[in-house]
Amino acid sequence: MPTALSSTDATPSYLKAARVAAARRALGDVGILFQFRKQAVRRRHLARTLSLVFLAITAAVAVVPAFAPGAAGPDKAFDILLLMPSALAGFLVLTISSAIASGGGRELISGDQAAPYPISPTTDHLGALLLAPLNIAWMVQAWLLLGSMAFSFGPDKLFQAQVVVLLWLVFSTAVGQVVAWTMEAVRRRPGGILLSRGLLVAVGLTAGVVQLTGHTLDLLDRIPTLWVFVGAVSGWGTRWWLDLGFLVVGSLAAVVVGAVPAHLAARRMPRDEARMETDQHEPRPMSRSVLGILVRTDRASVWRSVPMRRGVLVLAVGPGLVAIFGNLPWSSMTILPGLVASGGALLFGVNAWCLDGRGALWRENLPAPAAALFDARAWVLLEFLACASLITVGIGALRAGMPNAQELSALVCTLAVVLMQVVGAAMRWSIKHPYPVDLRSARATPAPPAAMVGYSARLATSTTITSLLFSGAAHVPEWRLSVIIAIPCLTWSTVRLVRARMRWQDPVVRARVVATTAA
Amino acid sequence: MNQPPVVDVRSLHVRFGEVEAVAGIDLEAYAGQATALLGRNGAGKSTTMRVLAGVVPPTAGSVTVAGLDIRKDTLAVKQVTGYCPDVGGLVPRATPWEHLQLSARLRRLSGWEDRARDLLERFELGDVMNRVTGGFSHGMGRRLSVVLAAMHEPQVLLLDEPFDGVDPIGVDATFEVIADARARGATILLSTHLRDLAVQACGTALVLRGGSRVAAVDAAEMAGEEGARAYRALLD
Numbered sequence A: 001m002p003t004a005l006s007s008t009d010a011t012p013s014y015l016k017a018a019r020v021a022a023a024r025r026a027l028g029d030v031g032i033l034f035q036f037r038k039q040a041v042r043r044r045h046l047a048r049t050l051s052l053v054f055l056a057i058t059a060a061v062a063v064v065p066a067f068a069p070g071a072a073g074p075d076k077a078f079d080i081l082l083l084m085p086s087a088l089a090g091f092l093v094l095t096i097s098s099a100i101a102s103g104g105g106r107e108l109i110s111g112d113q114a115a116p117y118p119i120s121p122t123t124d125h126l127g128a129l130l131l132a133p134l135n136i137a138w139m140v141q142a143w144l145l146l147g148s149m150a151f152s153f154g155p156d157k158l159f160q161a162q163v164v165v166l167l168w169l170v171f172s173t174a175v176g177q178v179v180a181w182t183m184e185a186v187r188r189r190p191g192g193i194l195l196s197r198g199l200l201v202a203v204g205l206t207a208g209v210v211q212l213t214g215h216t217l218d219l220l221d222r223i224p225t226l227w228v229f230v231g232a233v234s235g236w237g238t239r240w241w242l243d244l245g246f247l248v249v250g251s252l253a254a255v256v257v258g259a260v261p262a263h264l265a266a267r268r269m270p271r272d273e274a275r276m277e278t279d280q281h282e283p284r285p286m287s288r289s290v291l292g293i294l295v296r297t298d299r300a301s302v303w304r305s306v307p308m309r310r311g312v313l314v315l316a317v318g319p320g321l322v323a324i325f326g327n328l329p330w331s332s333m334t335i336l337p338g339l340v341a342s343g344g345a346l347l348f349g350v351n352a353w354c355l356d357g358r359g360a361l362w363r364e365n366l367p368a369p370a371a372a373l374f375d376a377r378a379w380v381l382l383e384f385l386a387c388a389s390l391i392t393v394g395i396g397a398l399r400a401g402m403p404n405a406q407e408l409s410a411l412v413c414t415l416a417v418v419l420m421q422v423v424g425a426a427m428r429w430s431i432k433h434p435y436p437v438d439l440r441s442a443r444a445t446p447a448p449p450a451a452m453v454g455y456s457a458r459l460a461t462s463t464t465i466t467s468l469l470f471s472g473a474a475h476v477p478e479w480r481l482s483v484i485i486a487i488p489c490l491t492w493s494t495v496r497l498v499r500a501r502m503r504w505q506d507p508v509v510r511a512r513v514v515a516t517t518a519a
Numbered sequence B: 001m002n003q004p005p006v007v008d009v010r011s012l013h014v015r016f017g018e019v020e021a022v023a024g025i026d027l028e029a030y031a032g033q034a035t036a037l038l039g040r041n042g043a044g045k046s047t048t049m050r051v052l053a054g055v056v057p058p059t060a061g062s063v064t065v066a067g068l069d070i071r072k073d074t075l076a077v078k079q080v081t082g083y084c085p086d087v088g089g090l091v092p093r094a095t096p097w098e099h100l101q102l103s104a105r106l107r108r109l110s111g112w113e114d115r116a117r118d119l120l121e122r123f124e125l126g127d128v129m130n131r132v133t134g135g136f137s138h139g140m141g142r143r144l145s146v147v148l149a150a151m152h153e154p155q156v157l158l159l160d161e162p163f164d165g166v167d168p169i170g171v172d173a174t175f176e177v178i179a180d181a182r183a184r185g186a187t188i189l190l191s192t193h194l195r196d197l198a199v200q201a202c203g204t205a206l207v208l209r210g211g212s213r214v215a216a217v218d219a220a221e222m223a224g225e226e227g228a229r230a231y232r233a234l235l236d
Helices: A013-039 A044-067 A076-101 A121-131 A136-153 A158-187 A192-212 A216-221 A225-232 A238-267 A271-277 A290-303 A306-325 A335-345 A349-365 A370-397 A405-432 A449-473 A480-504 A507-517 B045-052 B074-080 B096-106 B113-122 B138-150 B168-183 B195-201 B224-235
Strands: B007-016 B019-029 B034-039 B060-065 B081-084 B156-160 B187-191 B204-209 B212-218
Touching (some): A044 A449, A076 A158, A076 A225, A192 A216, A225 A238, A290 A349, A290 A370, A306 A335, A306 A370, A349 B096, A370 A405, A370 A480, B007 B045, B034 B045, B045 B156, B074 B081, B113 B138, B168 B187
Parallel strands (some): B019 B212, B156 B187
């Protein structure tokens, strides 16, 4: 006699109660794990200050632009107002793509560390949601949305509008998580990798067809976020309350629903990672030089890692497609290399010595000059970032026509300067703040979430300033100007890189880095 | 002993910030001999091994390996040592063969391939020599670490916990490696918690406690029930 429930049977109340209890427990576990991570923060005072700075910036960007000259005016402000529904949709696309690329979002505690504890996939899902905003791309886009809304809409009814924008941020993040877990659950099924890649190609092709057939504006005019936007700007009206209700209920539903694919994904083998860990590589002939074999080993560590392959793909292709759809001119394309190089460094470069994992101790016993180890690692990082940046620029160039001499000069100089800036900073930080990290999982990051925010903020600031500088130079009809600007920038970055190289050659410093990354 | 020691450690101190991991260890090891380093967790065994491998510089004291000062000739010391670290020891996304190629190139070895294949077969790793090590079991990783330490027939073989989680075939193969190394006149230092295996593999045993050496005895004295009692007494 069957004892299992039939699909037509109602769920007994005791099962419902068990689910509610499990959800409560998962929520409690998030708090415990969050506290655990908080205790591991090395510079708590700095972390507290940065949290306050984040809140202060958020409050400022949400209010101050509303009182700026030209706010809510008929010119620039009105243009921005028209773009707001697209910007809201853009944020949703960002959260989805970011969560998919990181295999379901960041981990409050890594899989290996969590293994001995009864941590449910629901906890993992909620933790990933909690960590999602600790990402510079998320923060910058969120500030951009809040600031744009404030400037375009003005002080009147601003509170109601920004409440909707804030709820949209929450809703988008939760929906992004649902899509990412679903993709991860699909990817972990037999044939799932092929299916998920097919889906991504199909989405890309559809976007390409829409763009090439000139239907982009039609699509944007009918974008569903228009409904959210209209509600946001309607004050205390019914539409606003409807918006509010929809976003609150939708966010809660997305948070709850996200646990389902998270459980599904957790029950299945992560195929990408498993394939990488059992991959066979036929022996290649010996490299002729010491540097050659070191570069080859480091290169293998980078390109055989799931988070780096996925991350670089998203980084290289994503901004390139945005450049195509946005019809980015050559003078503005200088913004791309900095963006991509910064993102690339955040995949492993900011903790470059973690590539060796626990093999660092054995590698350190090999009779190779310390300088050669540094050179190989810096070179591999440089080529990784250069490869991603060139692909992005290449994609962006497809629609930008032929550049003139000053535009080309500005772009080449930007590329050289930001690459040196990023490599120099990453190698410096790798020595100063090493972390024991296993970059096996697609969800792994080279440093803890709070440190990653700090790194990304610093990289984004320096590369954006550099990019804007060269963007300005691209408008001056003299190609030599960019070269003149680039020379001191390159010199300064090179000096900093050389100083990091010298520091690495100190055996005490190197021992600390090796012992930490191999721990 | 008439011969000078190959490994000569005098009043070695290693500090990590406030923590003194090694507090004045003296150690001598000779050619053709295997010496066991025994002691509780945190006794300073692995840190001493890391110093001898040139991975961690000594804070104070003198350390010479094969007549080379570890502070001044670190690279030359790395050339004459083979090191199996206590944790991991493998680059996760490289294959065993790529590990061996890296070691061979940096040590300027030629004609090493046959010996490497032979060692891999002895440790039953021949079938996985082209597979990335990230998916290896703990025991497989330990066995490969011993292969990597021994492949270039070093003058000083440093094995830190080589038996940890290793199956009997791997243990036998490690014994063979140690016996081969002794036969060709190499110096072996073996750190382990497995006293019985240390007694089988080594002629001398040093017991460390709290970062210092508390005893240097014939390994045979540590054998059996009597040896277990003597060892426990030294640990307390």
